[in-house]
Amino acid sequence: MLKAKYYPKHNVMEAKLGSNASFLWRSFIWGKELLEKGVRWRVGDGRSIKVFGDPWVPGLENFKLSSRNGVDSDMFVANLMVERGVWNLSLLEQIFSEQEREAILKIPLIRTGRPDACIWNYCKNGRYEVKSGYWLAREEVREASLNHVFAPLHYWKHLWKLKVPPKMLHFLWRCSMGFIPCMEALQWKRITQTAQCFRCQQENESPVHATWSCAACVAVFERATFFSSLSSGQYPSFISFFDHAMKTVADEELQLLVILLWMNWHDRNKAYHQESTETSDRIFDNGVRLLAEWNNANIRNGTANRDSGATFTGDVES
Numbered sequence: 212m213l214k215a216k217y218y219p220k221h222n223v224m225e226a227k228l229g230s231n232a233s234f235l236w237r238s239f240i241w242g243k244e245l246l247e248k249g250v251r252w253r254v255g256d257g258r259s260i261k262v263f264g265d266p267w268v269p270g271l272e273n274f275k276l277s278s279r280n281g282v283d284s285d286m287f288v289a290n291l292m293v294e295r296g297v298w299n300l301s302l303l304e305q306i307f308s309e310q311e312r313e314a315i316l317k318i319p320l321i322r323t324g325r326p327d328a329c330i331w332n333y334c335k336n337g338r339y340e341v342k343s344g345y346w347l348a349r350e351e352v353r354e355a356s357l358n359h360v361f362a363p364l365h366y367w368k369h370l371w372k373l374k375v376p377p378k379m380l381h382f383l384w385r386c387s388m389g390f391i392p393c394m395e396a397l398q399w400k401r402i403t404q405t406a407q408c409f410r411c412q413q414e415n416e417s418p419v420h421a422t423w424s425c426a427a428c429v430a431v432f433e434r435a436t437f438f439s440s441l442s443s444g445q446y447p448s449f450i451s452f453f454d455h456a457m458k459t460v461a462d463e464e465l466q467l468l469v470i471l472l473w474m475n476w477h478d479r480n481k482a483y484h485q486e487s488t489e490t491s492d493r494i495f496d497n498g499v500r501l502l503a504e505w506n507n508a509n510i511r512n513g514t515a516n517r518d519s520g521a522t523f524t525g526d527v528e529s
């Protein structure tokens with residue numbers, strides 16, 4: 212766990228950028244700044260949320276309670292409950308003002324004791340709304356843009372078994388780890404000022420945006436049979452996208468998906484270097500052709516072992 216490794220004592224929202232920040236670390240801090248702008252806790256069992264200083268009470272400024280004399284400043288929200296899912300009313304009365312108490316009592320508790328989770332507040336018409344619940348959860352693997360370093364073991368097991376050219380497996384690994392030089396990575400490295408996608412100019416260019424969700428990529432995938440089963444999802448990271456794909460799409464179709472992801476990235480690089488790019492139809496057709504060549508090469512060699520496809524060049528030629 213990132214926190215356990217880097218933060219034996221402090222919570223992640225208290226982190227500051229040190230002078231020898233590694234790339235991973237810098238990316239992590241970058242995400243932290245992003246998260247701090249809109250993140251708050253959703254109360255579960257209350258064991259991860261500090262009563263004072265953590266954002267957890269809707270209706271209060273910044274969702275926070277300020278500390279007060281005579282009360283343990285390291286107290287956790289769980290300490291405000293008499294049992295799981297039940298507020299300790301007399302304790303609330305002792306510590307908090309009426310307004311604070313009212314705000315706290317509006318927070319729904321559940322007795323089943325799910326862990327606390329960080330959620331993202333989305334400001335619309337001056338009101339905060341819970342837009343999505345996938346953000347940072349303390350002590351847990353993160354599902355946000357920066358968690359790409361961490362994936363469940365089954366993810367890697369499935370990925371390494373895919374029957375695609377080794378260079379494409381390596382590409383998938385790089386996407387998963389956030390090691391492709393998309394605009395987000397370039398901004399982290401301070402090579403560019405912005406992380407915005409230069410093709411659609413709609414969103415930041417993350418690995419999943421650069422290969423899948425950019426409008427330029429969607430145009431390529433629209434003809435694929437697997438498109439409809441993946442297109443409705445919102446994917447905060449490449450891992451969340453590809454994990455879903457591996458669970459949803461049959462292995463034979465996954466081959467084409469991987470090839471098209473790889474080709475989209477190459478086309479994106481051509482656009483980045485202001486070279487002429489392919490039409491989406493052409494990319495799709497090339498992908499289908501490459502897949503057929505790859506499969507034929509493996510059949511000829513009498514095996515489906517991906518390492519046997521020595522005749523496959525993987526070049527994107529017409």
Ligand SMILES: [Zn+2]
Nearest residue numbers: 408410411425
């Ligand atoms: Zn884009």
